[in-house]
Amino acid sequence: xxxxxxxxxxxxxxxxxxxxxxxxxxxxxxxxxxxxxxxxxxxxxxxxxxxxxxxxxxxxxxxxxxxxxxxxxxxxxxxxxxxxxxxxxxxxxxxxxxxxxxxxxxxxxxxxxxxxxxxxxxxxxxxxxxxxxxxxxxxxxxxxxxxxxxxxxxxxxxxxxxxxxxxxxxxxxxxxxxxxxxxxxxxxxxxxxxxxxxxxxxxxxxxxxxxxxxxxxxxxxxxxxxxxx
Amino acid sequence: xxxxxxxxxxxxxxxxxxxxxxxxxxxxxxxxxxxxxxxxxxxxxxxxxxxxxxxxxxxxxxxxxxxxxxxxxxxxxxxxxxxxxxxxxxxxxxxxxxxxxxxxx
Numbered sequence: 132x133x134x135x136x137x138x139x140x141x142x143x144x145x146x147x148x149x150x151x152x153x154x155x156x157x158x159x160x161x162x163x164x165x166x167x168x169x170x171x172x173x174x175x176x177x178x179x180x181x182x183x184x185x186x187x188x189x190x191x192x193x194x195x196x197x198x199x200x201x202x203x204x205x206x207x208x209x210x211x212x213x214x215x216x217x218x219x220x221x222x223x224x225x226x227x228x229x230x231x232x233x234x235x236x237x238x239x240x241x242x243x244x245x246x247x248x249x250x251x252x253x254x255x256x257x258x259x260x261x262x263x264x265x266x267x268x269x270x271x272x273x274x275x276x277x278x279x280x281x282x283x284x285x286x287x288x289x290x291x292x293x294x295x296x297x298x299x300x301x302x303x304x305x306x307x308x309x310x311x312x313x314x315x316x317x318x319x320x321x322x323x324x325x326x327x328x329x330x331x332x333x334x335x336x337x338x339x340x341x342x343x344x345x346x347x348x349x350x351x352x353x354x355x356x357x358x359x360x
Numbered sequence: 361x362x363x364x365x366x367x368x369x370x371x372x373x374x375x376x377x378x379x380x381x382x383x384x385x386x387x388x389x390x391x392x393x394x395x396x397x398x399x400x401x402x403x404x405x406x407x408x409x410x411x412x413x414x415x416x417x418x419x420x421x422x423x424x425x426x427x428x429x430x431x432x433x434x435x436x437x438x439x440x441x442x443x444x445x446x447x448x449x450x451x452x453x454x455x456x457x458x459x460x461x462x463x464x465x
Binding site: 327 | 378455
């Protein structure tokens with residue numbers, strides 16, 4: 132396959148992500164314009180931050196008149212979860228050209244990460260494929276935000292938004308199902324699901340994802356060590 | 361608007377660093393075997409942590425009920441994913457169920 136074909140194969144795989152990002156991005160753009168943020172800034176935030184939950188949070192904090200430092204600190208905490216995802220992809224990326232890493236890292240999101248894990252598990256994938264996959268998801272998000280900023284006032288269908296956003300959960304479920312190939316991973320998914328629910332209910336913010344993941348992976352390693360000895 | 365620019369650039373910086381640094385550093389190193397084992401659990405753990413609170417709660421409260429369209433759709437999406445191993449089918453069925461449940465009175 133030529134590089135272009137790899138890029139297109141990756142782009143096609145991004146379709147379910149785009150399906151979810153368009154309405155979410157639209158909702159972000161619409162909320163931001165309601166909060167009085169100008170269209171160039173709405174666009175710029177999607178373009179250079181590219182982080183769904185962080186953008187929603189910043190818009191509501193800006194609307195509430197929060198200070199710059201507290202907004203930036205909150206966004207930092209919300210996005211710390213990407214540390215683990217970035218680390219977990221690195222074994223697959225060792226053969227990639229190092230010049231592709233800064234861009235791939237910028238495009239790393241929960242959704243693109245989940246999709247990348249599924250792909251790496253089943254196929255040999257190169258950096259062209261990954262750039263096509265991640266870049267298409269990015270384009271969907273930026274476009275959704277732009278449309279939301281422009282037309283957000285015209286459309287207001289909570290039903291449509293709720294349905295479209297479900298695309299992301301359906302995708303997560305599919306990716307989880309194809310990745311629990313061993314019994315230990317089925318257990319890990321169960322443990323992480325229960326822990327995340329617990330953390331989500333008792334700890335404010337989005338720490339639940341990181342906490343559940345760290346606890347689960349550590350327990351997994353401990354159980355493996357214990358079985359070996 | 362200068363404040364807004366500072367906020368946006370600050371957000372961009374603090375979002376980029378956790379995405380970039382682990383990947384950039386770890387691809388250069390020989391990763392110890394125990395770390396690889398640990399990292400193997402990360403994808404399924406992250407996915408489960410994203411899914412479970414998302415489908416079992418509304419406004420940070422547990423909401424297990426036939427009225428929770430995400431929950432009903434997820435149970436069926438799980439079976440579709442498991443039997444078909446087809447992502448677009450899973451996503452389409454899931455979305456169709458959410459849509460239908462919302463149209464019910």
